[in-house]
Amino acid sequence: MGDRYVNGTxxxxxxxxxxxxxxxxxxELEATPPAEHPAIFQDVHRRLQDALTGIDGEPA
Known part of the structure; x- marks a missing residue:
């Protein structure tokens, strides 16, 4: 831990x-117009849902 995200966040x-x-x-939110923010939030939400769904199938 302690690293930065890939995009420097x-x-x-x-x-x-x-x-x-x-x-x-x-x-990416700062560099995009507000009209594009919903698509980014939807993508983030989908990615997080996919990650949570995948937890059940991973070995502990």
Whole structure:
């Protein structure tokens, strides 16, 4: 832990590449017009749902 997200967003990584990639998408918000924000939030939500769904099938 202690690393930065791939896109340079401040913060620690979660240790799960899928979650880190989803959170990194939030870094795009500042550079995009507000009209495009819902699509980014929907993509982040979908990615996080996919990561949560995949938890059940992973070995502990």
């Amino acid at each position: 401040e913060g620690e990584t979660t240790g799960d590449e899928r979650v880190d990639a989803a959170m990194a998408r939030l870094g």
